[in-house]
Amino acid sequence: MAVQPEGTPCWADAMFSDVEGAKSFYGDVLGWTFGEASSEYGNYTQAYSGGKAVAAVVPPMPGQEGQSAWCLYLASPDAAATAEKIKGEGGEVLMEPMKVGDFGTMALARDPGGAVFGVWQAGVHEGFESIGEPGAYAWAEVFTRDPEKSDAFFPAVFPFTAQQVRDDAVDFRVFNIGGNPVLGRMKMTDEFPPEVPSYVNVYFSVENCDDAVAKATARGAVLRFGPMDSPFGRFAALSDPQGASFSVIDMKATQGEMPERTDVS
Numbered sequence: 001m002a003v004q005p006e007g008t009p010c011w012a013d014a015m016f017s018d019v020e021g022a023k024s025f026y027g028d029v030l031g032w033t034f035g036e037a038s039s040e041y042g043n044y045t046q047a048y049s050g051g052k053a054v055a056a057v058v059p060p061m062p063g064q065e066g067q068s069a070w071c072l073y074l075a076s077p078d079a080a081a082t083a084e085k086i087k088g089e090g091g092e093v094l095m096e097p098m099k100v101g102d103f104g105t106m107a108l109a110r111d112p113g114g115a116v117f118g119v120w121q122a123g124v125h126e127g128f129e130s131i132g133e134p135g136a137y138a139w140a141e142v143f144t145r146d147p148e149k150s151d152a153f154f155p156a157v158f159p160f161t162a163q164q165v166r167d168d169a170v171d172f173r174v175f176n177i178g179g180n181p182v183l184g185r186m187k188m189t190d191e192f193p194p195e196v197p198s199y200v201n202v203y204f205s206v207e208n209c210d211d212a213v214a215k216a217t218a219r220g221a222v223l224r225f226g227p228m229d230s231p232f233g234r235f236a237a238l239s240d241p242q243g244a245s246f247s248v249i250d251m252k253a254t255q256g257e258m259p260e261r262t263d264v265s
Contacts, residue, residue: 003127005075006075006076006159007076007158008182009074009075009140009182009183010074010075011073012073012137012202013058014056014058014244015057015059016057016060016244019059022057023045023057025216025219026055029215030135030212031135032055032135033047034048034057040101041101042058043058045057049133052130052133053128054129054135054137055204068242069199069243069244070200071108071117072202073106073118073119074119074158075120075127079097079105079106079120085157089152089153090112090149091157092110093109094109095107097121102123103124104121104122106120111149111153112149112150113145113147114197115198115200116199117142117200132205132251136205137205138203138251139232140183140200140201141183141184141203142183142185142200143186143199144185144187145188145192145198147171151173154183158177159177160183161175161177161179162174162175163176163263163264164262164264166259166260167259173185174261186201199245201247202247203235203246204247205248205249209227209233209234209253212248213227213238219241221239222239223237223238224238224245225237229253230255231259232251232254233252233254234249234255235249
């Protein structure tokens, strides 16, 4: 796939203290296979679905051990310039832009509402080789307790336009690029335990949501929400055995009318 437009979700990876356990779990639940660990790059290991690169797993660097979490990377033509924008708009750069061989340049950041995300300036690694197919990335949402901060931040850093979903039950916003939805923003309600920080929730596509949930929970995952039908597909939210949150969605199993959205200036 070609280099994605600026701000487009283009890659996802996660740090696991038990990488072999993560490979076994996601191999079972999402059908992933794995390449060789790259010792030159901290044993970074790519995951494949249908022979196409869809994500990566990596052990923590010494001193970085902590809660496992998926990290979504947004495309940038110039990671250094994006990092400066992030700082200028009240975000925090957690890791300054770093060149990863000829693969590309990465940075890690936190939005003013507390959600951590990555920035990727593509080199020879352009990102996802498959999107929306079973086992591949499908969608992502910024879950935040401070939507006003996130709503101001993301369109200021990336070329996003915004639409608010008309729904009294949820505070949900969609960020678009060129009229196409690329990222959601969901206000976290009181249903979320107070110790859960703002985060980016990554959705992976599956053939059958209920089957994926059954496999995941049998392997020690915790079902957080769902399975639930929606106009976008049948989905469920999970935490894997090492605590990393993610969602699965069967985008073929759609129910109901698409919600109306109002442009936000």
